[in-house]
Amino acid sequence: MKEQDWYSISDIESLDTPALVVYPDRVKQNIAIAKSIIGDVSRLRPHVKTHKSTRVTLLMLEAGITKFKCATIAEAEMLAICKVPDVLLAYQPIGPKLTRFIQLILTYSDTKFSCLVDNIGAAVEMSEAVVSHKIHLTVYIDLNIGQNRTGIAPGNDALQLYVGCYLLPGIKPIGLHAYDGHIHNPDIDIRKEICDEGFEPVSQLQADIKQLGYYEPGIIAGGSPTFPIHAKRKHVECSPGTFVYWDRGYQTELPEQSFLTAALVISRVISLPDETKICLDLGHKSVAAEKELGYRVYFLNAPELVTIGQSEEHLVADAGIGHKYKVGDVLYGLPYHICPTIALYERAITIEDNKTSGEWKNIARDRKITI
Numbered sequence: 455m456k457e458q459d460w461y462s463i464s465d466i467e468s469l470d471t472p473a474l475v476v477y478p479d480r481v482k483q484n485i486a487i488a489k490s491i492i493g494d495v496s497r498l499r500p501h502v503k504t505h506k507s508t509r510v511t512l513l514m515l516e517a518g519i520t521k522f523k524c525a526t527i528a529e530a531e532m533l534a535i536c537k538v539p540d541v542l543l544a545y546q547p548i549g550p551k552l553t554r555f556i557q558l559i560l561t562y563s564d565t566k567f568s569c570l571v572d573n574i575g576a577a578v579e580m581s582e583a584v585v586s587h588k589i590h591l592t593v594y595i596d597l598n599i600g601q602n603r604t605g606i607a608p609g610n611d612a613l614q615l616y617v618g619c620y621l622l623p624g625i626k627p628i629g630l631h632a633y634d635g636h637i638h639n640p641d642i643d644i645r646k647e648i649c650d651e652g653f654e655p656v657s658q659l660q661a662d663i664k665q666l667g668y669y670e671p672g673i674i675a676g677g678s679p680t681f682p683i684h685a686k687r688k689h690v691e692c693s694p695g696t697f698v699y700w701d702r703g704y705q706t707e708l709p710e711q712s713f714l715t716a717a718l719v720i721s722r723v724i725s726l727p728d729e730t731k732i733c734l735d736l737g738h739k740s741v742a743a744e745k746e747l748g749y750r751v752y753f754l755n756a757p758e759l760v761t762i763g764q765s766e767e768h769l770v771a772d773a774g775i776g777h778k779y780k781v782g783d784v785l786y787g788l789p790y791h792i793c794p795t796i797a798l799y800e801r802a803i804t805i806e807d808n809k810t811s812g813e814w815k816n817i818a819r820d821r822k823i824t825i
Contacts, residue, residue: 480716501695534562
């Protein structure tokens with residue numbers, strides 16, 4: 455079979471569409487590639503927001519990965535169900551989310567949980583809550599190094615927050631969290647320059663904390679775009695997420711990374727509105743729609759199609775005059791952004807030896823599993 459046909463499904467007529475499919479062999483290759491990039495698997499802390507699956511988590515555990523990162527309580531519980539040893543909730547839990555997080559800690563005692571904090575008020579709330587339950591909580595200081603989303607700027611205020619957390623009962627700061635997801639320059643040299651500039655004050659903060667007599671805090675840094683850059687910092691943990699499935703966006707934006715696309719959305723032509731247009735069953739509910747029309751899905755077996763409209767259940771594309779498409783034709787779509795696409799599906803159909811072989815539940819797409 456030709457390489458361009460790696461995605462073909464021989465029993466496609468048994469598969470209703472739209473459907474999410476994953477290719478386990480390629481997932482395993484991506485895990486191996488991530489390990490080869492970082493060298494030391496103990497420094498790899500994958501983010502599970504992309505796959506939301508126990509099956510993928512177990513593949514990572516089998517590969518020797520023991521540390522994970524997540525964004526929701528459901529994702530954290532999914533990891534605990536898999537008996538993951540070390541889980542960072544890369545979020546600052548407050549109010550009901552803090553209550554749920556504590557219940558998670560109490561329920562899954564085999565897993566060591568930690569979370570983020572970026573202000574003393576939230577730290578005090580955490581302290582009071584864990585003390586009342588007679589438990590301890592380790593935290594990472596969430597640093598804003600340009601994402602401008604959450605976090606405190608590295609510097610004296612962050613230093614004081616670290617000290618303040620250390621003095622609170624039940625709370626123990628153990629590290630710094632520096633996410634630089636805003637860095638997307640396709641030129642790896644420019645990306646590295648921006649990344650290094652943002653990381654320098656993080657490194658300085660680490661040194662300042664140690665100089666005060668505290669244990670040197672660990673650092674968790676970066677996502678997929680800066681993964682190969684931070685991977686070269688010998689004492690930094692890296693937390694890429696998209697690598698496990700990859701997507702069209704990163705495939706074109708990060709050409710230096712050799713990960714394989716391993717998840718597709720399958721669609722069918724359901725109507726021919728006029729002589730140039732075709733309509734597919736791939737609406738907003740079936741592929742991430744936060745990007746502009748031309749950057750939502752790329753059809754591997756129909757790269758010439760131009761998306762001109764999309765609604766909840768339909769996608770309309772211009773195929774040009776004299777096109778050969780017929781109602782019922784199957785198109786293999788590579789999402790530009792796989793992470794929110796996964797969240798649209800409760801299950802992924804696995805494809806092995808070019809045939810459907812089973813399914814992986816995306817159980818952490820829900821806001822709640824049991825807690």
